[in-house]
Amino acid sequence: MSSIIDKSGAETLDDLHKHLSALKQQVQSSTANDSMNTTVRAIQTLLRHDEFRNEFVKSDGIQTLVAALGKTSNFQLQYQIIFAIWCLTFNADIAKQATSLGVIPALGDILSESTKEKVIRIILASFANILNKVEDNETKREAALQMVQCKTLKTLDLIDAKKYDDPDLEEDVKFLSEQLTLSVHDLSSYDEYYTEVRSGRLTWSPVHKSEKFWRENVQKFNEKQFEVVKILIKLLETSQDPIILCVAAHDIGEYARHYPRGKNVIEQYQGKAAVMRLLSAEDPNVRYHALLAVQKLMVHNWEYLGKQLDTDGQGEPIAAK
Template sequence: MTVELQLSQFRLEGDTINDIVSNARTRAIGWDSCVRADYLTVEEADCLKKVAGFTDVREKTNYILKNADFYSTKIISLLAKAPHDDIVRFVLVSLIDTMVAPKSTFSRNILSIAHLDASLPYQPLIKLLGSNDESIKLSSSYVLTLLLIDDSESHDGQEKVLRPLFDFLSVRLLSSTKLDLNFFSIQLLKELLTIKQYRTFFWENHETLFPPLLKVFTERRGELQMKYYATMSIWLLTFIPQALEDIETQYPELVGTLYVVAKDAVKEKIVRLAISSLLNLLSLKKDRDQLVKQFLLVKGLEITKQLIERKWADEELKTDLETLLEILNEAVTTLTTFDEYANELRTKKLNWSPSHKSEEFWIENVDRFKENNWKLLKELLQLLDASTDPEQTYLNQAIVCYDVSQLIKVAPEVVKVLDRIGAKAKIMSLMSSANTNVKFEALRTTQQLVARSL
């Protein structure tokens, strides 16, 4: 694989890596004072002085490359020693400059020192991810990614490196409120996920690693290029068979998210990735019919028709849209109001859809709520708990109270079930809610609960 990560790509509001590199290049370091402070040996100071003596980056990298074996060992040795933040920053930036230089093979020199010690070159860099200095952490994650995606590196057995790196990029950087850190993170994640073994490992830990990636879309963060990288990352993950099953059961909102991306994108390459991802999801064999209904419930058929009417240069995109339309047209006749209701439960986002206020719906489907020891009822009641979205929490609570009142009408025995599982008290407590709609629905349901209990 050709390493495509270049410093010029890392640009957003803060020029994250560019600023780090530029500042570290120009900052003067007193090498003799570092020796006196016992940060460096005389030999280490001398070799860094030679590198620092070049004002032209190209001349500096050429010098390091001519002495590649020596400097690869010396650089990792200094990073393992981590004598002082200023020195570490200088070493990391010199390493980055050399690794990304045109036609550079310095990554291979760095990787080759593993024969000296199995923990090298990764362990010192992983340790630096825990630095108190943000520039050191970012530079270390960048170097780690460059090494991991190098063609000469074995992509198997890298779990001990991938876990801390993925945690840093996804859990910490991608979850940050700073857009420049989000943008930096998503670029590195996209590069790592191009490696089959790495994306498989990523998905094995999806419960902590995937939600921050999904939030890039749901919170509408970043600029167009960031959306492109995020969509590509999703697309790459849809080639994992286990991911398809997990998405269907644990991340049903992804279908609607991808449709929103496809509908709103102004760049054809983003639409292509979103639609291709949706088709990959439909390659799921288990519960595929249920997944197709999910497509219909987020108005996938209407959006697909709208997209087909647009003019596309990409023939593959046209074919994908036609395939998707054919699948959805075949399935639309099987969609029921209960499917719509069940979908709301799956996504944990209730809305006042017609099924809630239809008497026929409750009469026809009450037995479904009784199945498996009132399993569906218990799923409904879970939505009384607060979520990260206050407005959706209030909406969920109001609708749950209303739905419970409807169930009481058609199945009075539900009152005993509610009392037994502690939901009765929870509903009654909502009469003091700060939201007027929740308070009203809770009061009305409580009146029924009390009347049926007498």
């Protein structure tokens, strides 16, 4: 390791790439905590030096660390992996990328469940770094909204109530509370929805069932070359989570119902085929919402159809009626 991090420049870029590749493979293949701890410690040492951070990110290092976090409940290993992520967030360009690579949801999930002060402290320090380092206002706002989506404000209140004897932790709690509260004040229902869809973690949040939301915001689904529609279709094609599939199918149907050309857009991006495949899903709720979505895609007189369906709006399967 010492030769790789030697700032004399004796090691070539090719040597560094080989070393990073080896570390990444060890993280991906390790199952025992001891071997994983050793590998992650090596990564921590490397990422203390800014000149190696970009190369680590280019080698899909962030995705590797996030995936490793999802596989462990060992708090010491969680701490070491998040410490490596924290090191990365000192680089402004990398901190900006954190909003699109799943870093914030992964850390937010652990934050909401962890009782270990060292884990809580390093997550909050990472969040604070991201908001401090990112200069682009739109990206900073996206990062804050992702944190809000992860229920971080509620967690911050709980942390504050415990009064940890750590001035750095207290400072981060105060900073994050102020920043996230400001973002909530500026949050529209579509901002909330957009952040949820971008995260890929769909739930039955109130906006999905709101007629007012769909009437007022359906045109925004066409922005950025139908970005939201494409994400929903992708979730239909790739997700294994029944709730996500139900919500995505519902939203595809609502888009088709409220936007005059919605059916054509969905067909253009193979959304209709994705929904129809779910008609044979194992989960009855998924089949039910896929059926409703298909009907919305095919029936012009939705009001008439609505009168024929005895639904309670909560996604119960037809078989349960």
